[in-house]
Amino acid sequence: MNILRHESRWHIRLLRGWILAVFLTLALFLSFYTSFEAEAENLIDMLEGFPREVMQGFGLDVTSFGTFSGYLAYIYTFIQLLLGILAVLCGMQLIGREKLNKTSDFLFSKPISRSSMWAQKILVGILGMVLVNGLIALTVYVLARLQDHPFDAPLKRVLIGSLLVQLILFFLGALLSSMKKRIKTVTGPAASIGMGFYFLLIIGRLLEEEKLLKLSIYGLFDASVVERHPLETTNIVIAFVLILVFAGVGYWRYTQEDLEV
Amino acid sequence: MNIVEVHHLKKYYGKHRGVEDVDFHIKEGEIFGFIGPNGAGKSTTIRCALSLIFPTEGSISIFGLDSIKDKVEIARHVGYLPSEVAYYENMKVKDLLAYSMSFYGSTDPKRLKNLTERMDLDINRKIDDLSLGNKKKVGIVQGLLQRPKLIILDEPTSGLDPLMQQRFFDLIEEENAQGATVLFSSHILSEVKRLSSRIALIKDGRIEDMNQIANLQKNHYKNVRLTADPAALDQFEQSSMIDVKDRFTNELHFQYRGEINLLLRELAQFDVHNLSMEDPTLEELFMEYYVRPSDEHPSS
Helix, strand or coil: CCHHHHHHHHHHHHHHHHHHHHHHCCCCCCCCCHHHHHHHHHHHHHHHHHCHHHHHCCCCCCCCCCCHHHHHHHHHHHHHHHHHHHHHHHHHHHHHHHHHHCHHHHHHHCCCCHHHHHHHHHHHHHHHHHHHHHHHHHHHHHHHHHHHCCCCHHHHHHHHHHHHHHHHHHHHHHHHHHCCCCCCCCCCHHHHHHHHHHHHHHHHHCCCHHHHHHCCHHHCCHHHHHHCCCCCHHHHHHHHHHEEEEEEEEHHHHHHHCCCC | EEEEEEEEEEEEEECCCEEEEEEEEECCCCCCCCCEECCCHHHHHHHCCCCCCCCCEEEEEEEEECCCCCCHHHCCEEECCCCCCCCCCCCCCHHHHHHHHCCCCCCEEEEEEEEHCCCCCCCEEEEECCCHHHHHHHHHHHCCCCCCEEEEEECCCCCCHHHHHHHHHHHHHHHHHHHECCCCCEEEHHHHHHHCCCEEEEEECCCEEEEHHHHHHCCEEEEEEEEEEEHHHHHCCCCCCCEEEEEEECEEEEEECCHHHHHHHHHHCCCCCEEEEEEECCHHHHHHHHHHHHHCCCCC
């Protein structure tokens, strides 16, 4: 488990800043909820005057916007973008670290199988996601309880949906690193991928195009939707199929590829 | 016993040739030199042996085990120094060495101290702050730390100053004296000549020749210097037996391939003032192999 320990140290350094950013955003906006709740009716009246397309584009639903879970779902629409970019970044960096640092010759000549390397790196990524999402869930729980709101099913659905989206994007990032012969940077590509899918989500919402929403990955468990409705079985199946395909192809490529100097 | 056996290794990167047909073996306890110009296929062969890349055809066995199937077991007993060293930039040398050793078991502090002192390596420095030469030293220490039975060195001395090269050669000779087998790839012939007992010459992805260095030199042409009267030299120069390199008024330098007695009988017809005959240097052999097209090669 030496790769697990080694990668964890790097991974924690990467996650620290992101956890802080997500935590501060979440804590800041959720702490406003009490004052927001008092003004919610006026705000909803005002929002009802907005064009429908604008409301859809931002994932705003006036029927639940005034509730704690509705308010969280709205904030989560943006937090999800951060978490999506982070998930791609983690997948790309963990699996692509040797290509990025040109340390393939060092690591791959050690007495450890490629399968074990891949598994340990993936495990670090998953544990990282559990840590980030665990902290988020804890923050939401504490803030909800502090403001006398239950940590109910809509909140849980938003958090679980987000975790599934992150898992898909994490394995996509890992796959992309496995596919590339050389990697010079991961931050730029990860941000482009994370934001690219997010734009697809916005376009999908505006056009009310189901296929586009599914294609955007974020749309499979859009916070503004899953807050009001149960997670769709079809989307759960799609999520697991995507995770399995990305993980399978990524693993195959990682264990079979010729390493460049 | 053969420690390494390479059987008809072929490696293509898409349409590009890595190696075409490489076949050789390395005996236990020998220092085997692998000579060839850039792009000949030395690193490709080594990287196939370490399962960093996978052969298109052929196979490699190390310690009698399959290089792909038994990669993990083989790697436990192999120390490898790549031609281009790169490590995790933010790590300290001591952390990198500890990480490296974590794959083999516990670190022997005495051995670590001995190797780092001999290579004059400060283990408290960050990798990022090291020069190429110092990174190479890290590579040498991490390659030898676990007392490997097989040491694979790919262009090991690039970046090392002459003093460190000397210490490195001493280290390799000591490891070899203690039973380690060494595969030493280089295009610096003096290094290979100093360390290796047997060499393979690789060109265009094929082994051109493989022999003891002494035999390799003996079995090729001779460099001959002949001093005689100009008229005799003129007459002798017409001989098809020789390959003239230089001609001065009373002196002729030529290469001779073939039976020495035939040459001596031919020379007996002339009034020879002086005659010297030498084996080619390794450098000359290298040029002979690599400058001439394969079909003109003397041994082909």
